[in-house]
Amino acid sequence: MAGTWVFVDQRDGNIRKVTYEMLAEAKKFGGEVAAVVFGKGVEGLAGEFAKYGADKVYVADDDIFAAYNTGAYVAQMVAMIKEYSPNAVLFGHTMNGRDMASRLAQKLDAGMATDAIAAEISDGKAVFTRAIYAGKALAKVEVTGSPIVATIRAGVWEVVESAGAGEVVKVAVAATAADVYQVAKDFVPTVSARPELTEAAVVVSGGRGCKGPEGIKVVEELADLLGAALGGSRASIDSGWLGHELQVGQTGKVVCPGLYIACGISGAIQHLAGMSSSKFIAAVNTDTEAPIFNVADFGVVGDLFKVVPLLCTELKK
Numbered sequence: 001m002a003g004t005w006v007f008v009d010q011r012d013g014n015i016r017k018v019t020y021e022m023l024a025e026a027k028k029f030g031g032e033v034a035a036v037v038f039g040k041g042v043e044g045l046a047g048e049f050a051k052y053g054a055d056k057v058y059v060a061d062d063d064i065f066a067a068y069n070t071g072a073y074v075a076q077m078v079a080m081i082k083e084y085s086p087n088a089v090l091f092g093h094t095m096n097g098r099d100m101a102s103r104l105a106q107k108l109d110a111g112m113a114t115d116a117i118a119a120e121i122s123d124g125k126a127v128f129t130r131a132i133y134a135g136k137a138l139a140k141v142e143v144t145g146s147p148i149v150a151t152i153r154a155g156v157w158e159v160v161e162s163a164g165a166g167e168v169v170k171v172a173v174a175a176t177a178a179d180v181y182q183v184a185k186d187f188v189p190t191v192s193a194r195p196e197l198t199e200a201a202v203v204v205s206g207g208r209g210c211k212g213p214e215g216i217k218v219v220e221e222l223a224d225l226l227g228a229a230l231g232g233s234r235a236s237i238d239s240g241w242l243g244h245e246l247q248v249g250q251t252g253k254v255v256c257p258g259l260y261i262a263c264g265i266s267g268a269i270q271h272l273a274g275m276s277s278s279k280f281i282a283a284v285n286t287d288t289e290a291p292i293f294n295v296a297d298f299g300v301v302g303d304l305f306k307v308v309p310l311l312c313t314e315l316k317k
């Protein structure tokens with residue numbers, strides 16, 4: 001068995017933090033740790049991964065990998081796994097990671113765990129911990145078969161610098177034009193000076209209790225004072241107060257920040273599914289019975305239009 005592979009989640013050379021989190025943790029599993037990077041002009045990134053524990057960096061550099069492409073990426077990964085036989089292949093639980101890991105597991109007839117928040121891998125055995133019932137319970141899932149495929153929730157592991165040998169292995173390109181069955185024609189990033197929701201250390205979210213765009217501005221001010229990402233419940237997204245990319249929850253994004261502040265959010269099970277693994281949860285809600293208080297470490301029963309501006313005033317001092 002050839003150790004643990006970590007798929008590098010990157011776009012235009014911007015590497016998602018979860019990649020480094022996985023490299024650091026994979027080091028603890030014992031055996032060789034390898035980063036696997038696909039792209040065009042990505043060879044220069046290889047040195048980065050050695051700092052976080054990569055003993056090897058497999059690089060597939062070709063036009064066909066210039067932008068994420070399901071068919072080409074999966075075909076390449078299948079070919080590489082057949083050649084090098086890694087014990088486990090880890091992906092971030094990101095849009096691309098989820099897309100790729102599930103198809104890869106299906107192609108290889110491999111066992112898979114998704115959205116894991118902890119993992120123990122040794123001697124070809126792997127046990128992953130997953131939050132179930134919106135974080136009300138934890139399931140331990142043993143993945144059998146080979147290779148072990150898993151997606152890991154961003155933010156649950158620390159980024160730790162730890163030197164690896166970082167030997168660069170340029171792999172043959174196995175994906176062909178026939179593997180490309182969909183092409184991304186355009187990529188339009190949402191422009192925001194705030195941190196990316198799934199990678200932020202602090203997330204401040206607004207719900208229906210904000211009562212409209214003006215209420216969202218109150219929450220936004222708090223986010224900006226804390227250097228936080230802004231998020232929202234589905235109620236505030238569906239009302240058009242916030243963009244869809246900011247929805248937290250079962251049908252939105254899963255976040256795991258050090259601090260999550262829920263303002264005017266009731267704490268429906270679908271919202272909890274996206275934030276209940278946050279390390280510290282604070283909530284402001286007028287209703288003492290709001291379910292958000294069941295998961296909150298710190299709760300303020302009060303009107304967010306009074307509490308949040310007070311907090312902002314204190315933070316400005």
Ligand SMILES: Cc1cc2nc3c(=O)[nH]c(=O)nc-3n(C[C@H](O)[C@H](O)[C@H](O)COP(=O)(O)OP(=O)(O)OC[C@H]3O[C@@H](n4cnc5c(N)ncnc54)[C@H](O)[C@@H]3O)c2cc1C
Pocket residue numbers: 206207208209210232233234235236247248249250251252253263264265266267268269270271274284285286287290302303304305
């Ligand atoms: C299949 C499915 C998927 C879903 N996916 C998601 C998802 O991904 N994410 C998600 O969030 N939801 C999701 N939902 C919707 C979810 O069930 C809830 O409807 C939604 O989360 C409610 O949003 P909310 O808490 O903002 O609104 P509400 O439940 O209406 O809560 C508003 C809260 O604000 C409080 N409040 C009111 N005024 C104030 C004030 N002045 N100050 C402080 N507090 C105040 C109220 O006491 C209340 O608790 C999904 C639902 C379904 C069926």
